[in-house]
Amino acid sequence: MIKAVFFDIGYTLYQDHNAGLRAAKRVSEYLSSIGYYYDVNYLWQLFCKSREAIRYFGGDDFEPWDFSSLTMLLSSIGIRNPEIVLNAYKEFVEGVSEGLVLEDDAIDVLEYLRNKGYILAVVSNMGSYDIVLRILSRDKILKYFNAIVASQMVGWRKPSSKIYEYTLRLLGLNPKETVHVGDDPIADVFGAKKAGLRAIHKPR
Template identity: 35%
Template sequence: MKEVQALLFDLDNTLMDRDHTFRSFCTQFVQDILGHLEPDSAQKVVEDMIVRDADGYRDKDGFFEELSQVLPWQNPVPASDIRAYYDESYSAHGAIMKHAETVLDYCKERGYILGLVTNGKKDIQHAKIDLLGLRHYFQVIVISAEEGISKPDPEIYRLALERLGADPGKTLFIGDHPVNDIWGAGKAGMEGIWLRRNHMWDETLDIRPWKTISGLDELKNIL
């Protein structure tokens, strides 16, 4: 068994159930902004928004501009208004991933140093963390918009490691995205634990996960 001193976690679709969160947001958005639609039509719009969002890996401004053009408006809504609605309301829909709190408690009780590395806007990511009640678990929280560096740039992981005072060879990164979490962390010298969610593994990558899990509860047996 390798020696592990520290654990770095991704946020979206690792500790936060983004699938549930985004669906909840879309449902509320359609109710509030497209209330003229019949239930079946409203549900189709929700499903269409989820597909267009591409699991959050779309450029947000482009996504909102597209919505402003294609949704079945009664009165057209500009992309800037959709962005404002999103910024104001999205975080409130945050849902914690199954087993996340149990696993984080387990890790803290055993003395692991914990950190969080996430891509996203400062205010939105901080709001998610606080809504889910996760802040107290982490010695370090690194958000891309605050640092001017985004995953999978190895520098964002190195920054987190430096602030943790952790050795990359004794640190694991846990996340759901093959490139942004496993490959990027690997380039910074860490082993990765891939949480299998919505992304297929890219067989062309020159770094592979140390372990693969289907649920966070499996971390207990690994650690």
């Protein structure tokens, strides 16, 4: 019997309206305000390259913290002041959060499942737990969840079984009692099935 439902965030509970580029835009605007001028697309490319460099250290299922990738990006353009890096990270988190917009029917679905007695959790590939917490609080849906797990928090990305196993263990659940809902055929469907959960594919 299914006792719990896990939800992906991007393209599942949330629409993604260019979240990455919005983050780069915010960082670019902040840097301009203190006298460093960098193109948004260039910054975003550097961010992705920095992130890949760190993932190369950690392996395929490793999720680097966005703060760490951002620190490396800024360092590569000569910006190493820790307070500037921290401010840029706050803008980054704000920018990604702005780009993530709650699906119209998400609250109805969560309300329905909660009333049916299901245990609910978020299992998201996200490089900043801060972002997940921020959007769930902003959209007042934090209260529906018994666990909120972001890949940065544990260090492993879906489709790795480890992030599913961590969440199951948190909630004292068997995989067979759990269904994961997500849009990504690899991360969400293959990953969940590999960890022994059932999976529901929500097309984008």
